[in-house]
Amino acid sequence: MSELNFRTEDLTLQEVGDYFVETSMDRQTIDKLKSKKTVVLQGARGVGKSFLLKVAQKELDESFSDSRILAVYVTFNKAGLLQTSNPERFKHWMLAKVCNRVIREARKKGTLRQQSTIFATLSHDGTDEAAQIRLQELERDLEDAWKNEGVSSKFDSGIDPEVIKDAVEDLCLQAKVRRVVLLVDEAAHVFIPEQQRQFFTLMRDLRSPYLSVKAAVYPGVTYFGDSFQLSHDAEMISVNRDILDPEYLNAMREIVLRQDPSLLPQVKKNGEVFDALAFAASGNPRTLLKTVSAASPLNTSNAQRVMREYYRETIWSEHSALADRYVGHRAVIDWGREFLQTHVIPSLRTRQRQSEEPDRRVFLWVHRDAPVAVKEALRLLCYSGILHEAGSGLVATRGLVGTRYMLNIGTRTGAEPEPVSATAWLRKSISIKRMMEFGANHDLYEDIARLDVEEMDEEGREFLKSQLHRSVDQLDMTAFSRGVLKQLGFDTVGKILTASESDFQQAKWVGPVRSRQMMNIATAAVLEYLSG
Template identity: 75%
Template sequence: MSKNELHFRTEDLTLEDVDKYFVETEFDRQTIDALKSKKTVVLQGARGVGKSFLLKVAQKEMNEDFSNSKTLAVYVTFNTTGLLQTSDPERFKHWMLAKICNRIIREARKKGVLQSKSSVFATLSSDADDDAIASRLETLYKSLEDAWKNDSAPVEADSGIDPEMIKDAVEDLCDQAGASRIVLLIDEAAHVFIPAQQRQFFTVMRDLRSPYLSVKAAVYPGVTYFGDSFQMSHDAELINVSRDILDPGYLTSMREIVIRQAPDLEPTINRYGAVFDAVAFASSGNPRNLLRTVSDASPLNSNNAQRVLKEYYRDAIWSEHSSLGDRYVGHRAVIDWGREFLQQEVIPLLRKKQRQTGDPDKRVFLWIHRDAPAAVKEALRLLCYSGILHEAGTGVVATRGLTGARYMLNIGTRVGPEADPVSAANWLRGSSISIKRFVEFGANHEAYESIAKLDVEKMDEVRQEFIKSQLDRTVDQLDMTAFARKKLKELGFDTVGKILAASETDLQEAKYVGTVRSRQMMNIATAAVMEYLSG
């Protein structure tokens, strides 16, 4: 099969594709039901684990059941928040509120619950009709996005909206239209390396909660700052998105994920079942990593799988993590230390125990004392963001009754250094991995010495004009399909800056690209750009 037949990103998919490719597990069903419920939910997971996919499944199910439930699903992506790196802290707040209102109005219009002269949102714009209000709000948030190019340029920043006004407008909408409630599904909730934006977002998320409005937000682990006013235990339910590699149905569901997208692969997967299982196990429950490595190993066989596991888990995944240091100089020290800590301390220690003792538990977990230096914890959080580590419990009791945090090492990075990573992955898979068995690193381990005194708070004070410095980067560096990349190049949008400046109308100049396709391509391109810029 062609490498480009597998879609790695939810942005590549229509809602119909999402439904067709969805492989449901018990955890997925519980998560989707929570996303459709009245409660506030924070959906947390590393890149590629399927947060956006689950939000889209929930949206589709609510859309299909709208006539019965009268629950209006409003999907909003905040993937362009990185363009609001500005000296005015209020710009992000007003951008966010304007975008939320705009999406509510437009989704309500699609479902026929807003009439052309409805006054439900009249308080937002001097009794203008909702189309005019939506247009004004769209102009506002787009002008705020563009303001990063010239931070000194005057720009309207005040949306005239606050959370109480949104709650009142939503309640009026539900009363007048017979809707029961609105569910906001917010993807890419706040740019991962701008803590001030994140704190603002979670304050607004808390303030928007009402009987008629609930907010669900997808965030990354390790790099999310909730702020003092948002308390997870009281204000939301935290759901960590990860597929349990120890679940008996894990390999079956991962196999189905690939076959749903590429049915022609099923005979090959069946023929090379043990090879596929090794690749799936190495992905550690991350569908994007699975699809990437299966695609790169095409045609799937033992030799290709060996090559890809070595290339991706020895080099590529680490290079992606290290590139965060190039983008966010303030975090460079902890990013580099985290890589060295795993590659030079943790993984060799795990392999040494394996060779010397033949330990049947095949350790893939590590434990860090709760009093370890702040810089160490920051490094581990960033490794979780990259998907190299997975948090597997806090307050875990270790030797001598000490407590700390437990992490699972990505299986691919665990077996990548082996001469035969396919056999190594199957060796691990075939044994009794125990979450109770881990290597321990105490509060003052010698490996911490080089960064123990690093001031973590000062890292967040380092402001980089990163986006402006990256505008000339080529489109080839973006994570998107070859078709989308080719079309962008044909139109001359061959750099990050040109894509950010493009419009859907510009994309429609390409052959075979109409209104629907241009919207999809714009979403894909913007998402790929923003993920690249955010690391």
């Protein structure tokens, strides 16, 4: 079996097109990403936000000569390196990065053949090329400032949102470009609320007839700020796949087979086993790819082992590990895990054994007036993919209003003696109308209700430094890549951040192409780790 790719960052645009399995929901989402609308794309880690952004970029690139719509993809995954005492650093880094990427894509498409006076004013010699070089240097200076906080760094990029809008308008009018679509991945660094508020203010300020912004964010840990009103300033789109959709299992199967067609005989022979893994993944392609890869060769015994390991241990330990990076939220993180593992899941399993009609509930309902700390704990569980919000403002028993959540199927069945058969049994009669309800003053809230969530948001500035010594073993990458990094001596987060492609070429059989791939994989894993 060939190695499956878990991350969009590891794929070329051509591979993105080859691996794309279109559903009606995906098509609607991609069309909105290509439209004039301002869009916030929300989903947990691994559900496919980056992939959909890349598909939209690829389609716009291929149709540019006819549509004249310029796609500009930009990732903010290095935002975690800008955790400093100077709040202006992040603002000017964002502005420089956006402006630089617009220039870069416009040059690639040949639309800057004539000098753009707005862009050119950003450089001393008055050319677009010089402006791009200056902006690239500014990006690097700001991203590298974490290495020595004491060294002064220039913070003023000379850009503001109005400058970017004017430059884009000039570009469109001069080059007959209809509009620019800005696709922002990793838009808001997960654990720095102030950076998130700055980004969404910028997102609102950049909106114009010639520029539309689309941004990918995580559920549960996104702070929009006071100046950005989601209901008025953007359309929210959830990427969560509906496990009750009749086409769900076929789509998930095709996602795996597009990457590795050689798996088809195993999947056909062990169809129910594959379906259990797909259903347990609860709509998350990355989770499915990981569990299928770990269960190779695919059979009941391997799938049972993987489901026990992943859904009883790995997914929970990853959630608890957030407390090391999100120190202010340690109490709610721990409470959320205990709430589900100690109370909710055992309660469902107990009912299954005692009642004549087995309990197939996987939905929870929580009253809208539940303590803020409780809702914060549930939001963080959504970020980890253990819960999925499945509707707000919903009426439950006695006409009360609250929010519905779906429990990750794997966490529900992974605790069973035979997770594969338990998952097959469960998926036959799940009903979205059957919920486990928790009122506004449930007894289980007692230990968490008194926490002050506002105090949790005050993040320490020493976060980055505290993470640099952590082992490469904690990064989400393949065993092969991890082994090569260790062999070369890059065994910690800090060492990887300071490495270069030439360093990786010291390994046997690693040349320029392979070293670039390794650098991209290693950097993506480090930056996702720093983002949570």
